[in-house]
Amino acid sequence: MNSIVAINTKINNLLLDKKLFLLFFGMLFFLKTSAQDFIVNKCVVDIYISEEGYFDVVENYDITFTAHKHGIFRTIRTNYDLFTEDSIQEKRKIKIRNIEVPNHKYEADFDFVQKISDNLQIKIGDKDKTIIGPQHYEIKYRVYNAFLFGDSQIRFYWNIKSDMWQTVFEKIDFNIHPPENLDVGLDNIFIYTGFSGETNETTEYDINYENGVFKAKSLPRFKSYSGQNVTVLLNLPMGSVKEIKPWWPFWTNYGWTLILAVLLVLFYWV
Numbered sequence: 001m002n003s004i005v006a007i008n009t010k011i012n013n014l015l016l017d018k019k020l021f022l023l024f025f026g027m028l029f030f031l032k033t034s035a036q037d038f039i040v041n042k043c044v045v046d047i048y049i050s051e052e053g054y055f056d057v058v059e060n061y062d063i064t065f066t067a068h069k070h071g072i073f074r075t076i077r078t079n080y081d082l083f084t085e086d087s088i089q090e091k092r093k094i095k096i097r098n099i100e101v102p103n104h105k106y107e108a109d110f111d112f113v114q115k116i117s118d119n120l121q122i123k124i125g126d127k128d129k130t131i132i133g134p135q136h137y138e139i140k141y142r143v144y145n146a147f148l149f150g151d152s153q154i155r156f157y158w159n160i161k162s163d164m165w166q167t168v169f170e171k172i173d174f175n176i177h178p179p180e181n182l183d184v185g186l187d188n189i190f191i192y193t194g195f196s197g198e199t200n201e202t203t204e205y206d207i208n209y210e211n212g213v214f215k216a217k218s219l220p221r222f223k224s225y226s227g228q229n230v231t232v233l234l235n236l237p238m239g240s241v242k243e244i245k246p247w248w249p250f251w252t253n254y255g256w257t258l259i260l261a262v263l264l265v266l267f268y269w270v
Contacts, residue, residue, distance in 0.1 A: 037067040038167055041134075045160050045174040049236075053147065053244040055156070056098075059139040065132045071104070071125015074139055075164045079118035095144040096120045102138050119164070149243050154236040161230040163196055169224040176214040176232065179240055188235040189214055194228055 042062040049055045063072070080092045093115075099108045099122060106124045114120055124137060148155040160174050178184055186209050193202040204222040208215045214234070224230055 037069055038063050038065045038072070040165075040167060040169045042171045043161065043169055043173070045172070046177065047158065047174065048177045049156060049179055049241065051179040051241055053242040054142055054144045055146070056142050057140065059137075061137045061139075063135050063137065065135060068130040068132050069125070070127055070130055071123070072137065074122040074124065075162070076120045076122075076141075077118065077159065077162055077164070078114055078120050090148075092145065092148075094146045096141050097144065098140070098142040100140040102140075104137060144244065147241055147243070153238060154241050156234040156236060156241075157231070159229055159231050161224055161228075163227045163229050166226050168226075169230075171218050171222065172224060172230050173215075173217045174230075174232070175216070176234060178212065178214070178234070178236065180212060182212075182240050183237060184234075185209060186214075189216075190233040191216060192229070192231045192233070193222075193224065196229060 040061055040063055044060045046058045047055055048058075059074075061072075076096060078094050078096065080094070081090075096114065099106075101122065101124050104124050105126045106122055108122045109117065109120050122139065124139075125131075143158075146156075146158065148157060156176075161169060161172055176189075186207060189207060191202045191205050191207065192198060192200070193204055204219050206217045206219060216232070
C-alpha cells in the first residue's frame with residue numbers, strides 16, 4: 001500500500017512540475033512575442049487643439065533595441081465605436097494628414113488605404129540598415145473628424161498609447177494644449193489606463209493645469225504592457241472648437257466605393 005501511495009505522490013509531483021514548466025515557458029513566450037525586441041523607455045506626447053476643428057500630435061519616443069532591427073511600426077486606429085453625450089453608440093472615422101518623421105525614412109498608408117482600413121500604419125526605418133541600442137523617434141501628424149459634439153459640451157477623446165503596441169512602455173507623459181482663453185480646469189480631464197473596456201479612472205498619473213496646458217506625468221510605479229491603452233478624455237465648452245462638416249457626407253464616408261466602381265467599369269471596358 002505504501003508503495004502505491006509513493007508512486008501516486010511521485011506522479012502528482014511530476015504532473016505539477018510539468019504544469020509549472022509549461023506555465024514558465026508560456027510566460028517566456030508571451031514576454032518574447034510581446035517585446036518586439038525593443039522597450040519604450042519614455043514616451044512624451046504633445047497635443048495642440050485648434051479652434052478650427054482639428055488637432056496636431058507630436059510624439060517623442062526614447063527606445064532601446066535589444067536586437068538588430070530595421071525600425072518600428074506606428075499603427076494609429078482610425079475607425080472608432082464611440083458613445084455620444086446621450087450614450088448613443090456612434091461610428092467615427094478619423095482622418096490623418098501632414099505626417100512627418102524627422103531624420104528617419106518612413107512610409108505611410110495612402111488616403112485610399114485609410115478609407116478602407118480601420119488603422120493607419122507608419123513604417124519607420126531603412127530596409128538596408130539595422131539598428132541596435134538606444135534610438136529616438138519623433139512622429140508628427142494632424143487629426144480631423146475626431147471631436148464629439150454634444151448639446152452641452154465638446155468631447156476630446158484620444159488614445160495616447162493604443163493596445164496595438166507589442167512592447168512595454170516604462171513611462172508615458174503627455175501635454176494637451178487647448179485653444180487659448182478657455183474656461184477649463186482639472187475637473188474636465190479624465191485619464192484611463194489598462195485593457196479596452198475598463199472605465200475606472202487611473203491612479204497612475206499626476207495631472208496639473210499650468211499656463212493653459214494640461215500636463216500629465218506617469219508615476220514611478222507605472223508600466224503599460226501589450227494590449228493595454230492610455231486614453232484621455234477632455235471636455236471642452238461649446239463653441240471652443242469649430243465643427244467641420246463635409247459638403248458631401250456620402251463622399252467622406254463611402255467615397256472609396258465610388259473609386260472601386262470606376263475601377264470596375266474601366267476593367268470591364270478594357
